[in-house]
Every structure is written in C-alpha cells, then in structure tokens.
Amino acid sequence: MALFFVVIVFRIFELQFLDGDKYRKLSLAKTHRNDTIFANRGNVYASDGNLLATSMSKFTVRMDVMSVKSRVFEKKIKLLSDSLSNLMGKKSSFYQEKLRNARKRKNRYLLIARNIGYNDYARMKQFPIFELGVYRGGFIAEQQTVRVRPIGKIAERTIGYDDYRGGAGIEGAFADYMKGENGWRLKQKIAKGQWKPINDANEKEPIDGHDVITTIDVNIQDIAHHALLRQMQDFEAEHGCAVVMEVSTGKIKAIANLGRTSKGTYYEKRNYAVWESHEPGSTFKLASLMAVLEDKLIDTSSVIDCGKGKIFINDRKVEDSKVGGHGKISLARVFEVSSNVGIVKTIQKYYDRKPEKFVDRIKSFGLDQQTGVKIKGEGKPFIRTPGKNWSPITLEWMAWGYGISLTPLQILSFYNAVANNGKLVRPYFVKELRIANKIDKRFGTVVVKDKIASQVTLDKVRKIMENTVKKGTASNIYSSNFSMAGKTGTAKKFIPRYKDSNGKVSGGYYSSSKYVASFAGFFPADVPKYSCIVVIHEPKKEKGYYGAKVAAPVFKEIAQKIYTTTPIQNQSVTDAISYPKIDKDYETYYVKLKKYKTIMPRVLGMSGMDAVSLLENMGLKVKFTGIGRVLSQSIEHGEKVVKGSTVYLRLS
Numbered sequence: 001m002a003l004f005f006v007v008i009v010f011r012i013f014e015l016q017f018l019d020g021d022k023y024r025k026l027s028l029a030k031t032h033r034n035d036t037i038f039a040n041r042g043n044v045y046a047s048d049g050n051l052l053a054t055s056m057s058k059f060t061v062r063m064d065v066m067s068v069k070s071r072v073f074e075k076k077i078k079l080l081s082d083s084l085s086n087l088m089g090k091k092s093s094f095y096q097e098k099l100r101n102a103r104k105r106k107n108r109y110l111l112i113a114r115n116i117g118y119n120d121y122a123r124m125k126q127f128p129i130f131e132l133g134v135y136r137g138g139f140i141a142e143q144q145t146v147r148v149r150p151i152g153k154i155a156e157r158t159i160g161y162d163d164y165r166g167g168a169g170i171e172g173a174f175a176d177y178m179k180g181e182n183g184w185r186l187k188q189k190i191a192k193g194q195w196k197p198i199n200d201a202n203e204k205e206p207i208d209g210h211d212v213i214t215t216i217d218v219n220i221q222d223i224a225h226h227a228l229l230r231q232m233q234d235f236e237a238e239h240g241c242a243v244v245m246e247v248s249t250g251k252i253k254a255i256a257n258l259g260r261t262s263k264g265t266y267y268e269k270r271n272y273a274v275w276e277s278h279e280p281g282s283t284f285k286l287a288s289l290m291a292v293l294e295d296k297l298i299d300t301s302s303v304i305d306c307g308k309g310k311i312f313i314n315d316r317k318v319e320d321s322k323v324g325g326h327g328k329i330s331l332a333r334v335f336e337v338s339s340n341v342g343i344v345k346t347i348q349k350y351y352d353r354k355p356e357k358f359v360d361r362i363k364s365f366g367l368d369q370q371t372g373v374k375i376k377g378e379g380k381p382f383i384r385t386p387g388k389n390w391s392p393i394t395l396e397w398m399a400w401g402y403g404i405s406l407t408p409l410q411i412l413s414f415y416n417a418v419a420n421n422g423k424l425v426r427p428y429f430v431k432e433l434r435i436a437n438k439i440d441k442r443f444g445t446v447v448v449k450d451k452i453a454s455q456v457t458l459d460k461v462r463k464i465m466e467n468t469v470k471k472g473t474a475s476n477i478y479s480s481n482f483s484m485a486g487k488t489g490t491a492k493k494f495i496p497r498y499k500d501s502n503g504k505v506s507g508g509y510y511s512s513s514k515y516v517a518s519f520a521g522f523f524p525a526d527v528p529k530y531s532c533i534v535v536i537h538e539p540k541k542e543k544g545y546y547g548a549k550v551a552a553p554v555f556k557e558i559a560q561k562i563y564t565t566t567p568i569q570n571q572s573v574t575d576a577i578s579y580p581k582i583d584k585d586y587e588t589y590y591v592k593l594k595k596y597k598t599i600m601p602r603v604l605g606m607s608g609m610d611a612v613s614l615l616e617n618m619g620l621k622v623k624f625t626g627i628g629r630v631l632s633q634s635i636e637h638g639e640k641v642v643k644g645s646t647v648y649l650r651l652s
Contacts, residue, residue: 031189039180041147042209043617044159044170047251047431049599049638050218051150053159053171054617058146059121061112064138065103068129072136073103079128087120088113109140119612119622147171150601150614154225155216156268158255158375158429169271170212170429173374177433177441180209210440213432215251220244220562224254227557228534232258232266235539235550241273241408242535242554244562245416247528249445250425254558272535277379277405281491282338282547283520283533284401286461287414288347289335291361293457297350300332300460306342314392318344318400321490321546332464336472338488340400347399355395356386362398365452366424367406371413372448373427379407401491408518412533414452415486415520418465419528422451422458466525473548474519477556482563485528486521486555488547493538514538517550523559532558602637603630603649611649619643625650 044053065073081095102110113124121141124130130139149159160169167175183206228242239259245252259269270276292298309325311318320326320341326333334342351358362368368383382405384394397403409427417424426446433441465485468474473488493514497507518535522528534551544550601618603611611630612622623646634648635641 033187033189034184035187037183037185037203037206038145039182039206040208040617041145041180042178042211044212044214046214046216046218046221047253048217048219049601051601051614051618052155052214052216052218053147053149054614055145056148056614056617057118058115058144059118060114060142060144061116061121061124062140062142063099063102063110063112063130064108064134064140065099065110066106066108067135067138068132069136072129072132073099076128080130083124083127084112087123108138115146117612118616148614150603150606151218151221153268154218155221155255157257157271158216160375167376169375170214172376174210174212174430174433177210178212181207183207208435210433210435211437212430213434214429215246215253215431216255216429217253219565220558221254221256223561223565224558225256225258227554227561228256228258228536229266231550231554232260232536235536235543236260236264237536237540237550238538239269239272240534240536241276242558243273243408243412243533244558245412245427245531247416247419247522247531248425250413250416250427251431252427252429253530255429271375271377272537273408273533274373274375275377275379275407277381277407277410278516278535278537279402279404279491279494280406280411280518281401281489281516282340283411283415283487283489283518284404284406285335285338285343285399286418286465286487286520287362287365287367288343288399289331289464290365290418290453290457290461291358292331292346292350293460294361294364294453295350295357298331298346300330300464302331303328304331304334304339304342304346306334306339306345309339309341311341311345313344313348313396316393316397318396332460332467335461335464335487336468338468338473344396344399348396351395355390358395358398359383359385365414366417366449367410367414369448371409371427372446373409373429375429378409379405381406381410401489408533408535411518411520412531415522415533416531417449417452418458418461419485419522419531421455422453423447424449424452462525465521469521469525473546474521474552476548477552479556479560482523482559483525484521484523484556484559485525486519486552488552489516489518489520490545490547491516491518513541515541515545517545517547519547519551519555521555523563530559530562534558600633600635600637600639600641600647603633604637606630615647621646623648 041055043051046052077096077099081092081099084095085092125139129137131137133139147161149156158169160171162171162175171178183204185203224242224244228240232240237260242256243252244254255273257268257270257272258266260266305328306320306326309320309322318340320339325341326337326339329342331346347358362383368381370378370380384390384398384403394403413424413427426448428443431443432439462485465487466483468487469478469484474486477484492510493516495508495511516535516537517539518533520533522531532555534554536550539545539550603614606629612624615622620641621644630649630651632650
C-alpha cells in the first residue's frame with residue numbers, strides 16, 4: 001500500500017513539474033491557433049490606368065441537405081428554389097426537383113453554384129434555409145482567389161502568370177514584388193468550430209503586394225491585337241506577333257502574340273515576340289546595307305548588276321522574286337525592291353576575303369546581344385562567326401537573312417535604333433512599382449549604345465526605307481495621309497530533321513510551302529514616334545506568303561489607327577499625372593499621386609458579380625440595380641477615383 005502511494009505521488013510530481021510544459025503546450029494547441037492572413041497580390045495596370053490583372057474572390061456553394069430539419073425543408077423549399085431561379089436563371093421547378101432528389105439520396109455535399117462572385121455569394125447566403133447557416137441550413141461556401149483579366153485574352157502572355165505552372169510574363173518577372181507578405185492572427189477556441197481573435201497585440205498585419213504599372217497602352221494594344229488577328233484568320237496562318245515600341249524611350253506600347261488551335265481559332269499561345277528566334281530573311285538586309293555604308297565600301301547610288309535575277313553560289317541558287325530580274329539598279333534600289341541577288345553580290349564582293357569584318361560590323365549594331373527585357377524566356381540571337389560552323393556560302397546567305405537567328409523583339413530593337421538616330425535603347429514593359437499607391441521603384445530608358453552608326457548612314461537608310469513604302473516592295477501600303485518607313489521580309493522556313501533532348505538541330509531542309517512573312521519599320525518617317533514589327537508564320541501559301549501582302553498591311557492598319565485614334569502629340573491620362581511636361585513642381589505631383597488611387601476602369605458589358613468584385617477590390621463602394629451585365633456606370637471610364645467613392649451600376 002505504501003509503495004502504491006509513493007508511485008502515485010511521484011506520478012503527480014512528474015506530471016506537474018517534469019512534463020508540465022509539454023502538456024500545457026498540447027492544451028494550448030487545442031484551444032489556440034495561428035490563422036494566416038493572406039496578403040493581397042498586387043494588380044497589373046496599363047499605362048493609362050486600365051486594370052489588366054487583379055485578384056477576385058470566387059465562391060463555390062454546396063448544401064448539406066440532411067442538416068435541414070424536415071419541417072423547415074418542406075416549408076421553405078419553394079422559397080429557396082424561387083430565389084435560386086431568380087439569381088441563376090433556371091426554373092424554380094428545376095431546383096425543387098434537384099433538392100428533393102438530393103434529400104432522398106442523403107446527399108450532404110450537393111453542388112449549388114460554382115465560381116460565383118462575392119455579391120452573388122452574399123445574396124445567396126441570405127436565401128431561405130441558407131440563412132440558417134452551416135449546421136441548420138446546410139449552407140457550405142468554399143472560397144478561392146482567382147486571377148482575372150478585365151480586358152480578356154488580349155496581351156495574356158505578356159501579362160503572364162505566377163502559379164502552379166511556374167512564372168511567365170510580367171506576373172512571373174515581378175512575382176517577388178507582387179505577392180506581398182502574409183500576416184497572422186492568434187485565435188482562441190470558444191465553441192465547437194468557432195474561433196475568436198484574442199486581441200490586436202497577437203497579430204501581424206499582412207503587407208500587400210506591389211502594383212505593377214506597365215508601359216502598355218490598351219488602345220494601341222487593342223489595335224495591334226485585332227489587326228494581327230484579322231490577318232491571321234484571312235491567311236489561316238499558324239502563329240504570329242505584332243509589337244509596337246515608343247522610339248525615344250523603348251517603352252513597349254503593345255505586344256500581341258497569337259497561335260492557331262486545332263479548331264482554327266487563335267489565342268495568346270506563347271510569347272513569340274520575346275521567345276521565338278528564327279531566320280529573319282529580308283528584314284536583315286537593313287543590317288547588310290548599313291555594314292557596307294559604315295565601312296565606306298560603296299555608296300547608295302552605286303550600280304549593282306542584278307542580271308536576270310538568278311545566280312549560283314557554290315551550286316546553291318539565289319533568286320529574285322521578280323521574273324527576269326531587275327537588271328542594273330542602284331544599291332538604294334536593291335534595298336527598295338528587295339533584290340536577293342543584288343544584296344548577295346554586294347556583300348560577296350566587299351567581304352568575301354574578310355568575312356570577319358562583316359560579322360564584326362553586324363555585331364557593332366548590337367544584333368548579337370539579347371535585349372535584356374525582364375520577361376523570362378528571351379531567345380538568344382545566333383550570328384555565325386568565321387571558324388568551325390562557317391561554310392563557303394555562309395557569308396552570302398547571311399546577307400539576305402539566312403543562317404542567322406533573331407527574335408522579333410531583337411529585330412525591332414535594331415530598327416528602333418535606326419529610327420532613334422542611332423541610339424540603341426532597351427525595350428521595357430514596366431515603368432513603375434507602387435505600394436499603397438506610392439511609387440516604390442521606377443524604371444526608365446536604358447541606353448545600350450549611344451550610336452550604332454554614323455548620322456550620314458542613318459539618314460541615307462531612313463530615306464531608302466521611306467522609299468520602300470513609297471515605291472518599293474511595300475508600295476501597297478503607301479498612304480499620302482501619313483508617312484511610314486520600313487522593310488518587307490519573306491523567308492522560307494527551315495524544317496529540322498532531327499532534334500536531340502537539348503533541342504539541338506541536326507539536318508533539315510528549307511520548305512517550299514512554309515514561309516515567314518514580316519515587316520519592320522517606324523512612323524512617322526520623318527520624325528519617328530513608334531517602331532513596329534509584324535511577323536506571321538506559315539500563312540497558307542495559296543492565299544499569299546510575301547511580307548508585303550501578309551505582314552505589311554497589319555503594320556499599316558496599326559499605324560493608321562494610332563494616327564486617327566491616338567493622337568501622337570497627346571499624353572495618356574496616367575502619363576499626364578506621373579510625368580508632367582513641367583516636372584519641376586514635385587509637390588504638386590506628389591499631392592496628385594497621394595490623392596488618386598487609380599483610374600476608373602470600363603466595366604460595361606461585364607457580369608454584375610465580376611464588376612462588383614473588381615471595383616470593391618480597388619477600394620470602391622458599389623451599389624447596383626438589376627441582374628445580369630453592366631449597362632451603365634456612374635463614374636466614366638478614365639476618370640480619377642478616390643478610395644471609398646461610391647459607384648452606381650445599372651445591370652440588364
């Protein structure tokens with residue numbers, strides 16, 4: 001008995017003093033918990049304040065029909081069905097039958113609605129039966145945050161994503177800034193399934209992510225997207241891209257990337273403009289022309305004998321598109337009519353014995369370097385150098401854009417430098433990062449090289465490029481109303497026979513049915529404001545495949561619509577706030593920046609639930625009448641709005 005008493009005393013001592021901390025922690029773990037407070041991911045905005053990407057709460061509503069008492073179920077099933085019918089459109093009888101069948105099957109997890117917005121969720125929560133809550137009304141709501149793009153699929157690949165797939169586009173490049181920092185809150189259990197925050201001292205507030213202000217102009221983006229889409233559809237092309245850059249700054253104002261599906265529709269499949277490196281064809285002739293001019297080997301007025309439009313280099317044929325050839329023409333005219341024979345004979349004559357001199361000159365234009373854009377996945381340029389991979393025809397084939405590889409954005413950067421009086425600037429997509437509407441980081445123009453060529457050379461080639469549109473291969477897009485300058489490109493597509501696991505190509509041939517059509521240039525021709533490139537892969541041959549017919553009209557439509565709908569002399573709303581012409585008055589600028597949260601987006605045509613979620617996410621109060629899509633908004637698109645303002649929506 002005494003021994004038993006000693007054991008009991010020792011066990012009490014052990015529990016109280018030796019294992020006390022362990023059991024106190026276990027007890028605390030069952031009565032307290034730390035809940036994560038998720039940070040809001042930053043939004044993505046266009047340069048004019050339009051919302052490009054934001055996060056919205058979506059709800060999936062289910063019902064535990066067995067938790068509802070029979071008396072309540074029978075009394076209110078019609079009222080609940082009527083409410084669901086009014087909200088979601090199907091007949092009340094449909095919902096009555098669905099609920100009764102679920103009750104017969106003892107379904108405790110019946111799907112009512114999937115991916116509805118907060119506003120519809122809040123209304124549904126007040127419906128008959130559902131208003132009784134989880135345990136008596138069977139109302140189960142599962143919330144998830146989804147990323148939405150108010151302008152739809154336009155610029156989707158450039159806006160990008162940062163999720164289970166990894167990171168891509170702007171969202172991927174700036175993920176560390178945009179994701180913010182999660183907080184936490186200590187809660188105490190007060191009843192079964194119920195937890196109460198203890199006090200403010202036991203929590204850490206989340207830090208919301210940075211908003212990203214891009215250089216994209218939604219008006220120009222819309223123009224570029226639809227101009228490219230129409231041409232892709234007309235020519236049943238495989239994929240293509242169009243990019244518009246501001247000449248003096250390097251700001252990307254629009255970037256459209258479209259790929260064809262098996263059903264013949266198009267969507268933003270990949271970021272071809274940034275990623276896809278390919279043989280440019282005749283758009284590279286600008287570099288060949290500038291090389292001989294910079295090295296002072298020949299002048300633009302010198303005569304080149306193009307003969308009958310066909311020559312052979314080591315048994316490989318070089319041929320002009322014009323039947324019978326161009327005969328004797330000036331070097332300037334060789335470029336304007338895009339004579340393959342003319343440019344090949346010129347480069348062969350002056351660089352055949354010193355091909356490294358030609359390659360060095362090409363590299364001096366910056367064509368062997370990546371642009372350095374922050375978006376991941378930029379393709380690497382490939383410029384051959386004399387040595388291991390050099391063949392007896394390499395020099396001549398380089399002259400007209402074969403045997404080398406460049407991305408559309410790299411070609412555009414080169415053309416942009418020509419338009420920018422020789423100044424090579426880095427293209428960029430993001431101009432600001434903001435936190436709580438204050439600028440935290442600003443990005444600007446980066447000059448890669450002050451002068452890629454002499455002003456004499458630049459003036460000559462710019463005039464020749466203008467004449468290419470006036471009376472050369474691109475004369476089909478000439479307009480007396482506004483000036484354009486550029487170069488057409490048509491290249492046969494190389495089809496590799498073998499590809500190893502690293503993507504290295506061995507063997508292949510140039511297709512006689514698959515082409516790449518392109519056009520690169522700038523406008524206005526005399527004082528360039530924008531540069532632009534259009535590249536379209538594999539248009540249907542019988543419909544046309546030359547750059548002049550397939551790509552150049554897209555360039556013209558973009559230029560023409562920018563002229564008529566986006567006056568070049570005008571600044572956008574946001575630019576007027578952020579970059580006033582008289583930038584000395586910093587105080588005025590700072591007051592404006594603090595006062596205005598953002599610019600009112602266009603929500604006309606959006607579903608009511610999405611519009612409400614979007615606007616509430618911006619800190620606005622929303623009141624509405626009706627059900628369906630937005631017919632009118634009380635604050636006009638483009639107006640400045642302050643957090644807490646009320647917006648009135650009328651729904652259909």
